[in-house]
Amino acid sequence: xxxxxxxxxxxxxxxxxxxGVRFEGLRxxxxxxxxxAAYSGAGADELVFLDVSATTEGRPLLLDLVARVADRLAIxxxxxxxxxxxxxxxxxxxxxxxxxxxxxxxxxxxVLIGELAAALGSQAVVLAIDASxxxxxxxxxxxxxxxxxxxxxxxxxxxxxxxxxLTSIDADGTREGYDLGLTAAVAGAVSxxxxxxxxxxxxxxxxxxxxxxxxxxxxxxxxxxxxxxGVLRAELLSRGVLLRDAA
Amino acid sequence: MTTRRPRRVSICDYxxxxxxxxxxxxxxxxxxxxxxxxxxxxxxxxxxxxxxxAMACLRRRxxxxxxxxxFHLGRxxxxxxxxxxxxxxxxxxxxxxxxxxxxxxxxxxLRGGRVPRIGWATVEPGGEAxxxxxxxxxxxxxATAVSEGVVAEARVGSFVxxxxxxxxxxxxxxxxxxxxxxxx
Numbered sequence: 175x176x177x178x179x180x181x182x183x184x185x186x187x188x189x190x191x192x193x194g195v196r197f198e199g200l201r202x203x204x205x206x207x208x209x210x211a212a213y214s215g216a217g218a219d220e221l222v223f224l225d226v227s228a229t230t231e232g233r234p235l236l237l238d239l240v241a242r243v244a245d246r247l248a249i250x251x252x253x254x255x256x257x258x259x260x261x262x263x264x265x266x267x268x269x270x271x272x273x274x275x276x277x278x279x280x281x282x283x284x285v286l287i288g289e290l291a292a293a294l295g296s297q298a299v300v301l302a303i304d305a306s307x308x309x310x311x312x313x314x315x316x317x318x319x320x321x322x323x324x325x326x327x328x329x330x331x332x333x334x335x336x337x338x339x340l341t342s343i344d345a346d347g348t349r350e351g352y353d354l355g356l357t358a359a360v361a362g363a364v365s366x367x368x369x370x371x372x373x374x375x376x377x378x379x380x381x382x383x384x385x386x387x388x389x390x391x392x393x394x395x396x397x398x399x400x401x402x403x404g405v406l407r408a409e410l411l412s413r414g415v416l417l418r419d420a421a
Numbered sequence: 422m423t424t425r426r427p428r429r430v431s432i433c434d435y436x437x438x439x440x441x442x443x444x445x446x447x448x449x450x451x452x453x454x455x456x457x458x459x460x461x462x463x464x465x466x467x468x469x470x471x472x473x474x475a476m477a478c479l480r481r482r483x484x485x486x487x488x489x490x491x492f493h494l495g496r497x498x499x500x501x502x503x504x505x506x507x508x509x510x511x512x513x514x515x516x517x518x519x520x521x522x523x524x525x526x527x528x529x530x531l532r533g534g535r536v537p538r539i540g541w542a543t544v545e546p547g548g549e550a551x552x553x554x555x556x557x558x559x560x561x562x563x564a565t566a567v568s569e570g571v572v573a574e575a576r577v578g579s580f581v582x583x584x585x586x587x588x589x590x591x592x593x594x595x596x597x598x599x600x601x602x603x604x605x
Contacts, residue, residue: 176538176539176541176553177540177541177543214591248446248588248594249589249591250552250554250589267439267469270441270442270445272554293470295470295471296537297469297537297539297554297556298470336554366536367535367540368535388535388539418541419549421592
């Protein structure tokens with residue numbers, strides 16, 4: 175198996191990195207390219223940019239951002255948020271993204287996963303799943319769907335998703351650790367790589383989830399502080415977690 | 422070798438998504454990107470997506486002929502990821518697709534472990550980690566480097582193919598590309 179990955183996640187709105195306080199009052203915290211480069215310099219294995227713009231007004235800015243990131247960084251990055259069609263995804267990849275993440279659009283129209291995989295290859299298609307109490311939620315966690323997370327992950331894999339990005343709504347933002355039960359259940363249900371998300375507060379949480387997942391998404395734990403990623407990497411290495419030598 | 426003229430690199434654009442990343446990585450190393458698959462100092466065959474559509478597109482754009490001619494002239498070609506697999510005699514992807522035949526052997530679906538195989542993995546010899554993202558891998562006697570039992574690099578004549586993505590492999594990837602350029 176490849177080495178476990180640490181993946182900082184940046185929320186972007188109209189081309190800027192933002193930080194929300196309980197989904198209200200998004201605060202501008204910087205330029206995505208500069209922050210991305212700083213995380214890359216601190217040893218990030220990949221990056222995820224989530225476009226949180228509620229409207230489509232920000233799309234041209236998103237494409238411009240993707241191109242600027244690709245021009246600057248030499249590590250893989252995924253873009254998610256608002257992707258509804260193959261054309262949306264292809265434009266992002268042409269601009270320089272390596273993968274796209276789909277969530278609500280795939281729940282609304284599951285054949286989208288297969289369409290994306292056929293056009294772009296499974297390695298470029300990440301199925302993002304937000305779950306609470308084991309149940310998948312759509313629309314940024316606001317809408318319960320009645321689907322089980324493990325079953326939806328398995329369906330997504332069968333349709334052509336190349337990775338699963340699993341966020342525990344229950345653990346997200348708590349900094350009390352990843353939802354290991356949920357992560358283990360989904361890891362056992364699929365044979366594609368799994369990226370665990372939600373709840374990281376310290377290195378031990380990351381080490382624990384990497385027993386089940388192939389990658390850990392890092393959001394608030396490293397927000398506004400790329401240097402914190404370097405510290406976490408060092409702590410994980412000292413705990414015996416094999417990370418790549420990023421030098 | 423002592424010329425100051427920037428090395429000219431042609432990238433086969435057959436609709437694969439990562440042409441931009443490859444050209445950015447090469448430009449960073451001071452190369453000039455040109456559209457001249459036969460005459461350039463180095464020709465890169467990148468690759469993302471499915472084998473059958475990639476091969477069909479190469480043919481449609483006449484790039485398969487240009488690559489064959491270049492290979493027979495002994496001029497350097499670098500295949501990346503799918504670009505390595507397309508250089509084999511055949512790939513079993515999409516029900517079987519004939520390749521360019523620069524390398525003996527075929528590409529087969531990965532078995533065991535999580536597939537697609539995505540992430541940074543150590544390549545031997547060298548011991549450096551590179552970024553991989555693939556579901557098929559080469560089985561070839563021309564292998565010159567491996568990663569966890571998977572062919573990471575293969576060479577015949579002027580063709581070098583790598584399964585990893587040097588353009589996405591940070592500093593290690595840049596060093597690999599620089600080594601490729603230093604030989605042209």
